[in-house]
Amino acid sequence: MMELDQKSTRALKFFAPQMVTISKSGIFRLILLLIFIVGGIYALLVQIIEGHVVTGMRDNVVWGIYIVNFIFFIGISYAGALISGILHLLRVKWRTPIIRIAEIITVISTFIGPIYILLCMGRLDRLHHLAVFGRIQSPIIWDVLAISTYLIGSIIFLYLASIRDMAALRDYPFESKWRNGVYKFFAVNYRGTSRQNRYLDRALDTMSAIIIPLAVLVHSVLAWIFGMTLRPGWHSTIFAPYFVVAAVFSGTGVLIIALWIFRRFYNLKSYITKIHFNYLGIILMILGALYGYFTFSEYLTSWYGSETWDMEVLYKLFDTSEYWWWFFFAAFIGVLLPIIVILIPKFRNINSITAVSVIAVAALWVKRYLIIIPTLETPLLPLQDMRSEYIRYSPTLVEWLLTFSGVATFFLFFFLFSKLVPIVPVVKADDSVNYSQLRKTVMKRIIKRKIKEEKLKEAKKIEHL
Amino acid sequence: MAKKSKRRSFIKYGLAAGAVALTSGPGCVEKKDEEEEGEKVRMLTTDGKLVEIDRHKVREVAHKHVPPEEAREGIPGKKWVMVIDLSRCRNARKCVTRCQEMHYLAPEDEWIKVFLMQDSADTAPYWFPKPCFHCNQPPCVKVCPVGATYKRTDGIVLVDNERCIGCKFCMTACPYSSRVFHWKEPEGKEEAAHNDYSPETSVPALVGTVGKCDFCPDMARMGKLPVCVTGCPNGAILFGDKNEDIVSNGSETFRFSELIYERAGYHFMAELGTEPNVYYLPPVDRMFDYELGFKTLSEEQQKFYRNSIVKKH
Numbered sequence: 001m002m003e004l005d006q007k008s009t010r011a012l013k014f015f016a017p018q019m020v021t022i023s024k025s026g027i028f029r030l031i032l033l034l035i036f037i038v039g040g041i042y043a044l045l046v047q048i049i050e051g052h053v054v055t056g057m058r059d060n061v062v063w064g065i066y067i068v069n070f071i072f073f074i075g076i077s078y079a080g081a082l083i084s085g086i087l088h089l090l091r092v093k094w095r096t097p098i099i100r101i102a103e104i105i106t107v108i109s110t111f112i113g114p115i116y117i118l119l120c121m122g123r124l125d126r127l128h129h130l131a132v133f134g135r136i137q138s139p140i141i142w143d144v145l146a147i148s149t150y151l152i153g154s155i156i157f158l159y160l161a162s163i164r165d166m167a168a169l170r171d172y173p174f175e176s177k178w179r180n181g182v183y184k185f186f187a188v189n190y191r192g193t194s195r196q197n198r199y200l201d202r203a204l205d206t207m208s209a210i211i212i213p214l215a216v217l218v219h220s221v222l223a224w225i226f227g228m229t230l231r232p233g234w235h236s237t238i239f240a241p242y243f244v245v246a247a248v249f250s251g252t253g254v255l256i257i258a259l260w261i262f263r264r265f266y267n268l269k270s271y272i273t274k275i276h277f278n279y280l281g282i283i284l285m286i287l288g289a290l291y292g293y294f295t296f297s298e299y300l301t302s303w304y305g306s307e308t309w310d311m312e313v314l315y316k317l318f319d320t321s322e323y324w325w326w327f328f329f330a331a332f333i334g335v336l337l338p339i340i341v342i343l344i345p346k347f348r349n350i351n352s353i354t355a356v357s358v359i360a361v362a363a364l365w366v367k368r369y370l371i372i373i374p375t376l377e378t379p380l381l382p383l384q385d386m387r388s389e390y391i392r393y394s395p396t397l398v399e400w401l402l403t404f405s406g407v408a409t410f411f412l413f414f415f416l417f418s419k420l421v422p423i424v425p426v427v428k429a430d431d432s433v434n435y436s437q438l439r440k441t442v443m444k445r446i447i448k449r450k451i452k453e454e455k456l457k458e459a460k461k462i463e464h465l
Numbered sequence: 466m467a468k469k470s471k472r473r474s475f476i477k478y479g480l481a482a483g484a485v486a487l488t489s490g491p492g493c494v495e496k497k498d499e500e501e502e503g504e505k506v507r508m509l510t511t512d513g514k515l516v517e518i519d520r521h522k523v524r525e526v527a528h529k530h531v532p533p534e535e536a537r538e539g540i541p542g543k544k545w546v547m548v549i550d551l552s553r554c555r556n557a558r559k560c561v562t563r564c565q566e567m568h569y570l571a572p573e574d575e576w577i578k579v580f581l582m583q584d585s586a587d588t589a590p591y592w593f594p595k596p597c598f599h600c601n602q603p604p605c606v607k608v609c610p611v612g613a614t615y616k617r618t619d620g621i622v623l624v625d626n627e628r629c630i631g632c633k634f635c636m637t638a639c640p641y642s643s644r645v646f647h648w649k650e651p652e653g654k655e656e657a658a659h660n661d662y663s664p665e666t667s668v669p670a671l672v673g674t675v676g677k678c679d680f681c682p683d684m685a686r687m688g689k690l691p692v693c694v695t696g697c698p699n700g701a702i703l704f705g706d707k708n709e710d711i712v713s714n715g716s717e718t719f720r721f722s723e724l725i726y727e728r729a730g731y732h733f734m735a736e737l738g739t740e741p742n743v744y745y746l747p748p749v750d751r752m753f754d755y756e757l758g759f760k761t762l763s764e765e766q767q768k769f770y771r772n773s774i775v776k777k778h
Contacts, residue, residue: 051672052631053649059573062633062646122631122646122673126611129630133611140610140634230604230640230737379642380734381595382773384580387573 002167002192008427015422016172018266020179022419030415033408040405043398044119052122054398060383061376061393066120068368069403071243073113073410074147074222075364077154078251079258080106081215082283084157088208094279097271097424101258103158104423105251108413110151112406117143119402139228142221150211150218157207163190163200164427219247226371232309233302233375242294249287250364253338253357256280258414260354262423271424274350281353285342288360292335295367299331309380316374323374326366334363513716529686533625536664536682539617544707544742545680546620547596547694548724551748553701554579554592556758563696564678568667569653574645576678577693581758581770590755590774591748594702596693597622597643597678598733598741605635605644614675620707620742621682623664626674635675640737644677680704690715699752707742 004012022030047054057064083102087095118124134141166187174180190196223243226234236242256277263272299317302310317327338356341347373393377383383391395403417423505517560577568576576596583590599622606616613629616622624644636644650672651657657669665682681691689695694704695715705712705721712721724730730744759767 051649052646055648058648059636059645060642062636117632120632122633122675123629126628126630129611129613129628133613133628135610135612138608138610138634140608140632144610225634226637228608229638231637376637380640381580381642382582384578384770384773390573 002171002190004168004427008168011422011424011426012168012172015424015426016169016174019419019422020174020176026415030412033412033415036408037405037412039401040408043401043405047119047398047402048124054396056389056394056396056399058390058393060379060390061373063120063372063376064393065369065395065399065403066116067372068365069406070113070116070120071222071368071372072250072365073109073116073406074218075243075247075250075368076254076361077106077109077113077150078215078219078247079109079255080104080154080157080251081211082248082251083255084161085208085212085215088204089212094275096428097268098255098259098276099161100158100421100423100425101262102255103154103161104414104417105254105258106154107151107158108410108417109254110147110154111413112410114147116402116406139221139225143225146214146218146221150214153207153211153214157204157211159186160200160204160207161425162421163187164192165422165425166190167192168427169422215247216244219244226375231375231380232307232378233313233371236298236302238294238298242291242298245287245291245294246364246367249284249291250361252280252284252287253361253364256284256354256357257361260350263350266418266423268424277350277353278348281342281348284353284357284360285339288335288338292331292339295331295335309378312378313374316378317370323370327370330363330367330370334360334367529683530661531663531665531683531686533627533662533664536623536625537615537617539619539621540682540685541618542708543619543685545599545682545685546705546707546712546721547599547680547691547743548703548705548712548719548721548730548746549594549743550701550703550728550746551591551593552746552751553697553699553753554594554748554758555699555753555755556581556592556761557698558761559696559698560594560693560702563692567681567692568676569651569657569669570645570676571652574647574676576643576645576676578642579758581755581774583774589748591751592755592758593745594693595641595643595733596743597680598641598739598743599680601740601742602738604638604640604739608634608638610634619682621680622677623679623682624667624675624677625664626667626671626676627662629671629674631673631675633675640734640739644675646675647672 055064055066080103083095083099084106088099118127121127130141130144134144136142163186166183167190170180170183170187172180190200220240220243223239227236227239229235259272259276259280262268299314303314316322318324338360341352341356377391377393505519508516508518556579558579561575561579564570564576565572565574570576578595580593580595581590582593599620601616601620603614603616603622606614606622609615610632611628611630613626614622614624614635631646633646636642636646647670651670654669660666660668662669662671663683665679665686667676667679670676681689684691690704690713691702694702694713697714700714700716703712703714703717703719703724705718707721710721712719712724724746725744728746730746732741733743733745735741759770762770
């Protein structure tokens with residue numbers, strides 16, 4: 001048995017019953033999700049049987065919304081990287097109740113994202129070729145390596161940060177005993193001893209330090225898939241940082257949305273408070289400004305330089321009969337609205353912050369679409385003697401079904417996770433590092449070194465004499 | 466099949482003799498008993514001479530099947546180049562259709578395309594046949610995650626559709642839009658099915674993989690020119706070995722270096738640094754008015770071409 005303080009016991013008693021029951025509306029939502037997923041499976045079968053001809057993709061636009069979804073999901077995985085990476089190392093106190101939600105977002109979206117790459121592949125049956133014939137020169141292999149490492153790292157972090165709760169759940173009297181068995185296995189004999197705590201904290205710190213560069217790498221590599229080609233709109237040196245900033249922006253947005261949903265449907269008002277929305281909102285605002293700056297810089301330079309090919313893509317983005325309204329939404333509304341709403345205290349509240357997060361996340365999906373599709377619709381050689389579907393891409397029903405089923409899978413996994421671990425950490429991690437202790441050890445080391453140096457000096461003096 | 470054998474025989478009797486000199490590969494004409502007399506066939510050599518050969522002496526070299534591993538090597542000692550003379554092109558589109566017949570391609574799959582180009586509003590439009598450039602610095606090969614597309618010692622870039630995973634990265638990487646994807650089961654699948662697959666023939670095609678112009682190395686092995694070259698009624702496309710410094714369109718043969726020097730041969734979009742193995746001769750002293758090229762197009766196609774040329778203004 002592990003000793004729990006009063007607060008943790010109260011939290012455990014609040015969450016543990018929630019994990020074994022499901023409300024009627026919960027069942028309804030679950031069925032809705034399953035319908036979407038079955039729709040996706042049907043679409044996938046159609047695509048496998050008929051070939052990729054059932055998609056809107058053709059020889060010019062060879063990548064469609066599958067790739068858009070891929071970037072989107074990998075982007076929102078940054079929710080966890082932000083919370084468990086940066087905020088963890090900075091020891092930000094208010095992050096504790098939301099750390100689990102952020103980490104689960106990361107794990108699920110990093111899992112779902114690459115599935116869209118598989119959907120885009122012509123020969124799914126040859127997936128093993130990546131291992132057998134893999135060439136390290138190809139950015140796709142970089143992607144495979146980076147994302148799989150990131151996924152494993154995120155799973156490890158999520159697990160390490162859940163061990164304390166697993167131990168608490170192990171000791172909780174569930175009706176079905178298999179749960180206790182599972183938690184016993186995953187709690188790895190954690191008893192809350194000071195030695196165990198020290199090791200666990202050190203492991204968490206190490207993992208969060210590893211997660212940050214990994215996360216940066218993942219989206220950089222993803223950006224380089226486009227940046228390495230010789231295409232207008234893609235062949236840009238700022239693509240990697242641009243994608244990284246966009247990813248953190250969208251990750252923060254999705255985190256805010258998730259918090260709002262959980263706060264509402266899981267009755268977590270006492271855990272997830274206005275403070276979280278305010279702080280995350282301010283982070284969102286700063287990232288929005290940074291992202292807007294990158295966007296401005298990217299389009300300004302290609303417009304000012306006015307190379308023929310760059311201009312052809314730009315014309316499409318600014319042409320009202322083509323992409324202008326989408327571009328306006330993605331590059332103006334989706335950036336400026338979150339900044340304005342969060343900047344002015346009068347507008348800033350839980351619902352408004354969530355609303356602008358929804359807009360920002362939607363705008364980022366559209367932005368990825370505008371990065372991929374118009375460029376592919378503008379090859380260096382003019383499009384001639386081509387049927388209209390070769391010139392203009394529009395996603396088909398199959399692609400939309402698979403897109404929505406991906407989103408549904410995201411929510412389904414979230415639901416399953418919430419039934420396995422408490423959505424808010426129950427046992428408060430003791431992450432307030434004992435600074436006085438730390439200072440003492442550091443001082444001791446410094447004094448030791450000083451003494452050594454002194455001794456050396458004296459020894460030299462003696463030699464000199 | 467019928468089409469193919471017809472094409473074969475056309476080349477066999479028309480050009481085989483000329484092509485022997487060109488590639489000096491395994492010979493087309495076998496030496497047999499010289500005393501044996503028989504029916505004579507007339508053959509045209511590359512330098513335009515008409516010669517007579519005994520029919521029994523003419524042999525079509527059996528189509529050598531080159532398995533995928535061997536096809537990665539390239540034909541020893543060769544460095545294939547293509548020269549396209551823009552002053553001779555009138556968009557007859559024979560290169561396109563011959564290539565499609567040869568490789569059992571659907572009408573929308575064009576491994577060699579003919580573009581209508583106009584460099585600026587004041588310059589004259591011209592027709593621009595464009596195969597795969599078989600670049601020496603191929604961006605497509607660079608990005609392939611599984612080495613399904615590769616560069617050979619003889620300069621040819623091929624696709625191994627038994628290895629291709631269909632990620633289409635090569636298609637986005639190729640700045641010249643040279644590649645096509647098989648979005649569905651390829652047309653003419655039954656006809657092509659009797660062929661053992663080799664990256665050198667690119668037949669039969671496979672759904673979910675990438676295909677492109679392969680410079681017809683299977684023809685080269687038989688000592689023949691690619692079908693787009695022999696198909697062109699105006700001899701606009703020339704093909705040959707850079708090491709031997711010779712290119713031919715089937716009826717005329719040139720020194721490659723002289724031709725490029727005298728006619729100011731150039732690379733298309735050389736600034737991309739891909740170092741293509743296809744050279745263009747500028748459209749000066751044209752044989753045809755470019756308007757003539759619209760004759761081969763349907764009205765719908767004409768509209769496409771004219772629209773896209775207007776856009777460039």
